[in-house]
Amino acid sequence: MPARYWDEFSAGDVFQTDPVVVEEANIITFAEKYDPQTFHTDPEAAKDTFYGGLIASGHQTIGMAFAQFIRLDLFAENSLGGPAMDEVRWSAPVRPGDKLETSVEVLEVRASKSRPDRGLIRLQFTTRVGDTDVAQFQTTTFLRRRPSGDDA
């Protein structure tokens, strides 16, 4: 899919990302830097925790989901960065070997009042492993508008 301007998104649009598998080694590498809790960093000690084994950091799960959306190349050079993320929910553990599948729905598109060259887009991410929802979150991103004079 080619990069889109802000003008080319509409509330209700839905995109499916490619699936991605969560590898045990990546769970540990991520968690040692960004979420150093035993149930994310130590497969043996994790067996004695509440979760009964290693689980991925929630920060990693949403990062993997977000990256799969970015890899669709819908935003690409039209992204002007993201000021906000809201309502992050982790509803089930993610374990080594789980395959994440993410659907992304456009919640809102809103023009900028102060900057006519851009608009905001809010996205609802829903990430599943099989039939189980494991994570949900909303992102807000500034996107370039189509330059005036461009053919639509």
Added chain:
Amino acid sequence: MPARYWDEFSAGDVFQTDPVVVEEANIITFAEKYDPQTFHTDPEAAKDTFYGGLIASGHQTIGMAFAQFIRLDLFAENSLGGPAMDEVRWSAPVRPGDKLETSVEVLEVRASKSRPDRGLIRLQFTTRVGDTDVAQFQTTTFLRRRPSGDDA
């Protein structure tokens, strides 16, 4: 600081994490997996973007801040995981060499109605580089309560 039970936190408690420096190589490594946008992955191409140079993924910034809090060992084995994160705001770019300093305030402690062995704690994170706020976010975590019979 030793690990605390849920009972030992109060709304208004404030904790300061150790500072941590954002390294350019880590910005790129993180972004290639979790946020593959040009201004996070390519120092040269980033010069031609809106940001004028490489900046850290917002997901990485909040992960680094969260990890510094975990390293205070206040939660440790009493953490039963986090179901939610809210109101994430990225208010200024984070660049290579920036030193992140994070303060963490307890917003709310609430006992579980259904599970007498645990409670919820909500934390407000504020991360700064020098005098500039760069990120804010709220986390919710389940924590063990002190077992009845334990001395306080």
